Amino acid sequence: MQAAPLSNDSQLPSISDIAPKIQLVKNTFASGKTKTIDWRIEQLKQIRKMVVEQQDKIFVAMQQDLGRCDMESWTAELGGVISEVDHSLKHLKKWMKPRKVSTPIVAQPAKSYILPEPLGSILIIGAWNYPLLLVLSPLVAAISAGNCAVIKPSELSANMSKLVAQLIPQYLDNETFAVVEGAVAETTELLKHQFDHIIYTGGEVVGKIVMRAAAEFLTPVTLELGGKSPCIVDSSTDLDVTAARIVWSKWMNAGQTCVAPDYVLVEEAFSAKLIEAIKNKITEFYSADAATSQDYGRIVSERHLARIVSYLDSQDVVHGGKHDVANKYIEPTIVLNPAHDSRIMQEEIFGPVLPIVTIKNIEAAIPFINERAKPLALYLFSKNSDFEQQVLDSTSAGMVCINDGFMFAANPNLPFGGVGNSGTGAYHGKIGFDNFSHLKAVMKRSFWFDVPLRYPPFTDKKFKLLKKLI
Ligand code: NAD
16 A cells, blocks of 8 residues: 555654543543443444554555565554453453452351452553554553553654554543654653553563663553564474474564564574575565565665664575665575674564574574573474474463464464563463553451451460461
């Protein structure tokens, strides 16, 4: 689709507009309006309606920001939001119900249950690479849990940010949701205010800034960060399907996906075959010249392009390597055996460059991964179930997919989130609902049968009996 400029009818707020916006949503939460199931269902349906009705405008903004084709935008973002909404609508009633738990003998007679209650006001800080999904998917979870929210889209995907700021007030309850556009200054201002939960998606450096700011108010955070996600390819794998799935997950959105395979670990003896198969799939998917392919995206900014291109200095580029600053284009590129201490192996690539790292035997992949920060995602392609179990038992990662790329993201029953340096907390489906709820512990006791055992004066006899009961 040809990108037409968006109308410029949303204005960046001045810093002084931010506090009243936050106050309004907080006042709405205090009114209790967001707690009813009817209100939640209505808002969720409105999100669905917004995405469906406005899909053409959304496609245009995605095209402008990331050079994305419509099908990729739909698969990766709009479709994801719609299925999150549908999943929540289907299960919300059950999620909201008190969850009965058993009561130990020492507290009998009583009823115990967990009552999910909304936290209050949620600050959603989005990143640019999936600029709609990364604000709407947390919003679906926040609404499902009965919260209000302030949404801060990324300034780097400027067209999508503007569109989100236009559409949210058109479709959703204006008193309950506010969009604050802007960059560092606006986010810094937002972080000076007290929220009941902050969900931040982005890089580690800013993640620390967010966590420090949240600590001032003891606000809980969900940090959806990134890192270097390894992809182990064992020689027992189905080569053709493996190559297709690696190329799909690495070069979607021109490699600007938090859960894209960052590098491949493969046995030396199998590496030539794998590289050949990956090269063939790149050509099959994006033609011999990806610059002419309608299906291949662009880098979000010249700064990010320069960063990615700089990784190629002094590397053995075995495929691709061309770039074009004016079109923010980098060819799908494969690098063979970069030095382990080179920047390409130290930093998250977050672009269309795939290092292939050869190892003597496939088991060496495990210490290689464990010597580095815990990744957001880990991929294993193998038909060897013993090795599969060994990888699962001996490594840690936010999410794992065996024999595919980031398909786990399509299952709302799985938590989406990192571990260690790749993030804290998770969302999607019920896990998202719980993440934005306080799981309130409730015990209801009766007045009859008031055993005096626990009351002073304490005696040896009481003490012995108590030890037997607990
Ligand atoms: P970004 O530049 O869009 O920044 C993210 C947000 O932080 C933006 O809203 C921005 O305004 C705000 N921000 C930037 N600097 C700030 C500062 N100094 N103080 C306060 N706020 C500030 O995104 P990015 O950081 O380039 O994102 C890329 C990273 O995000 C990668 O590491 C990627 O792996 C990760 N990511 C993770 C997920 C996930 O779900 N785990 C999803 C997408 C991206």
